[in-house]
Amino acid sequence: MNCTRRSFLKGSLATIFFSNFNVPLYGSIINPKKNIVIISLRGGMDGLTAVPVNDNLISHYRSDLILNHKLKLNPDFSLHPKLKTLHTLWSENLAAVVHATNMPYTERSHFDGQNIMETGALKAYTEKTGWLGRGMKSAGLYGSSLALSLPMPLLLRGVEKNNNYYPTWMHLPKREVIERITRAYDGVEQDKLQEVYNVIMNRPLTMQGGDETLDSLSKRTAQILKDPLGPKVAVFDLEGFDTHTAQGTVNGEHAENLQDVDLIIKNLHAGMGSDFDNTLILTLTEFGRTVEQNGGNGTEHGYGSAILMAGGLLKKSQVFSDWPGLKKGNLFQGRDLLSTIDSRSVYASAMSAVFDVEFDRIKNDVFWNEDIKDFSNLLFRV
């Protein structure tokens, strides 16, 4: 995969729009809108860099990747120093981690792994829809998503009327031109395009223009999610976690990638105000990386990783883990952090908590009644 292309740093903001126009305002006041934000970390996030464990064995495996200035969470775990916001939120019970977790996928291909992380299936390419899309469908949430990417991510497929937004340097024609085009569809039988043009024209003007950075995009997303009529589901897509070489420690490639994650969380927290209380942010990656460093001071594709979580819908600050240990015999195939928690249990529990749908229904409708566990009460405020 192409890991040098930092998609979010390209282009400029042109447009943005809301969905879910038909939700009455008073409904939102009685029952505050709950939001879920998924940040895809493509390339394979190194859980041991993001959330290092306090274990002397680590220096035996990866002497060139040891972190200084770690941000302590508890006696056993710390955060990478670039995850400053997450650390601050931790002290307010607004951040948590699930560690030694992954999709049940052990083959180490980005290609298959990313397919599985999005479909939630046991085998790559066996499903054409995403677990989040199916979850929304199960909860009856239509037109409630916003993908911050141009092609609709596989993760959201499976439910109708998804929206997406992605910066482009190009500008729209003048409003009157779009109006003329829209009118041209009058009387054209059953053409869904007219509805799309109407959606495009109903974007608030304040959401046009702006600059091209992830900083700007995540700030805008905060405003969109804050809107009681806005979407409830947002999906960010970050690339570049595939650090085979010069992975770095406090600084370096993996550190910069983590900083991007922290930036999204920071902007959502700052921008959403009290609505952050009704929000849950979770990361998603295809696999972790080898415990041992490779010849290029990087790491290879592995298995177990970590899920970073933030938001007011968390039950409390915690590192939720059935920690497998780092002794050679404890590692998966003698090389990777073992995954002891099927991450689908976490995502299913999160959807159950945010969408207010029983866990068993999600388990059935989204994950084919496979053997996943209900962590809703342990991890989330329900």
Next chain:
Amino acid sequence: MKRDYLRKVAFGISVDEDVPSDPLVWAQNQFDVVPDFIWEKKLPTLDEQRDRYGHWVYQDREVLREKHKNDRLAYEKEKDHLRNITGERFFESLELSVRHTNALASHSPAFERMWHFWGNFFAISEKDFLASFSTGVYQREIIRPNMVNTFEELVYAVTTSWCMLHHLDNAENIGPNSKEGVRKNSDNDKQKVGLNENHARELLELHTLSPDANYTQEDVVEMAKVMTGWRHFWSKKKLEAGPIKFQPEYHEQGPYKILGKVYDIKDFNTVNKGKELKVVIKDLANHPSTQRHVAKKLCQHFVCDEPTDEMIIPIVNAWKKNDGNLVEIHKATMRTVFQYGSNYRKFSMPELWLLQNAKMLGLLYIYMSPQGFEFKGSKPSRSHELVKDILWEIGHPIYRAKQPNGYIDLEDEWLSPELIIRRLAAARRFVNITNPNVNYDQEYFENVIIKNFDHPDKLLKLMKESTFYADRFAVFANSPEVMRA
């Protein structure tokens, strides 16, 4: 139906062209021979591109990573240079420019449309560096010449190509009882090897039978066994970019049982081992489910999202009558479109929409076309990259489908607001790539519309209302008549 048909099976016609007197004959006559590329400069071969791919991954993975392991900036800098000198940045733009040149200037535009169809049917999705180096040339060398052969020959060529084998990981598909499988699995320090079903599954699901054939997981496993041994020749300096060679030491012995039929090893002598795949593909390629699957996909591409039996069956019949000869399958498809197309308005995927606009309006955005340009060891300029950039902006980077099933030819896939915004915005910019020798006045649009639409009245009226010059392009391109063909 006469004029609409030209947009349904091709890209429409330019203002200088005459409407063919018999559009069906016009279309059908385009399929007997493979048209040449108009590009005058020399085009890279697949072997050359495989070498370049190999050089790029070897230098990056084995040399630079070690050399700069403590200095990421130096690593990035040298990698950037490597990108330029290997053409990692260049060839995607080159291939897309070649593709668009032929689409717009060839005398066989219906053939070009069909070529695009097969490229997507046998999609190489975005994986590693395939899009950068080899997907374009794979479509030129593997798919295109086989479009006058049988479907069976086309499937076999695709299945045994380096691009598809690499794309679907068949090198990792190793017979557990093969010589190499046994050897690797007896070494406790090495990772265990075994079957990898990826390629076998896609061969059955996408490239031949489709799930309608109700094959089982067991069939997939058996197919994977047949495919063991089909892999690149690995060497230290070329890594996975070596040539494809059937390697018996990785091959799982039969007999195999696929869809109830037993393929017994006794039928194949040692020399012929690799031919098992050919024998199985012969059956798969001519299976009734495959015929129907392919015919349906063709109708879905050219006619409507939910084709009916009356459209599909004539294509299947042509297939049966001519033993899967693609020339006849293509001609039957042209007839189906001619018979049923006028009842439907098929939503155009972004690239097709761009090409239709470019054809009708004479847009100029392909650098140096048709004389062409070639790779000279440096990075592409913005002019070189324009075709690629526009496709990227409208959400249709042809060689970068996210999944092996390619871009999905159903309108619901393409109706997301952001994707429609991109077409509005891109069409607004058409004014920057117009032909400087053309006066895009009302009369010009009138001529274009009359030549390309059977029912031009509404569109003519719409264009008359668009008095402001720059707006005309956005209005024309996003009109109901142009968004669908």
